[in-house]
Amino acid sequence: MNALREMLSDSRTARSAPRVRLAGPTAALAAPGGGEVQMRSLADALATQGIDARPWRPWEEGFDGFDCLHLFGSLPEHLPTVLAAKQRGLAVVLSPIVWFDMVSRWRERASLLTRVRGAAGMLARRSVPRLPDWRRRLYLAVDRLLPNSMAEAAQIERHVGIDCQRQTVVPNAADPNFAEADAQLFEREYGLRDFILYVGRIEP
Incomplete structure (x- = not known):
């Protein structure tokens, strides 16, 4: 959040109350996942800091007003969205939400040909991180990458050749609603104590 404030303060379009629009995949809100929860939660958190932040509705406001x-x-x-926004003089940041893992790629529920291509592409990128493709062009086009962890930032540098100096780690926060959770509900239901309850989706 501080990195975003610094970027906007340096921008010629910055104002006393920065205006931020947030957006994910086009059809994401039809089946929201972790990225969409992160986006909505960040918009709410930015609003508490006096920043005008809300989901972007390109069909209504285009690139105007933020x-x-x-x-x-x-x-x-x-x-193409990033390039168009930059032409309009907007600051653009990206939460990449990416992880490069050969084992998970090979275990995907896909055809053998698709998995071989995916594995070959990952090996090529690991060998030649600056190999030009859409991902590297995207990462270079934005003003700053905002990975969730140092490990993610290191992977982006290793596999895509994007220096960590172009990245600012922004860890996922915890919802304060869960800070005072009552463990007895789970203990009574399952008879387990001293547990760590993970509520979410674990996938390759």
């Missing part, structure tokens, strides 16, 4: 576009996810569809 200073910074915050995109979520590493998707080819983001690249």
Whole structure:
């Protein structure tokens, strides 16, 4: 959040109350996942800091009326949006939400040919991180990448050749609603104590 404030204060479009629009994949809100929860929660948190932040509705406002576009996810569809926003003089940041893992790629529920291509592409990128493709062009086009962790930032540098100096780690926060959770509900139901309850989706 501080990195975003600094960027906007340096921008010629910055104002006393920065205006931020947030957006993810085009169809994401039809089946929201972690990225969409992150986007909505960040918009709410920015609002508490006096920042005009809300989901971007391009069909209504285009690129007018705000200073910074915050995109979520590493998707080819983001690249033309980033380029258009930059032409309009907007600051653009990206939460990449990416992880490069050969084992998970190989275990995907896909055809053998698709998995071989995916594995080969990952090996090529690991060998030649600056290999030009849509992902590298996207990462270079934005003003700053906002990975969730140092590990994610290191992977982006290792696999895509984007220096960590172009990245600012913004860890996922915890919802304060869960800070005072009552463990007895789970203990009574399942008879377990001293547990860590993970409520979410674990996937390759």
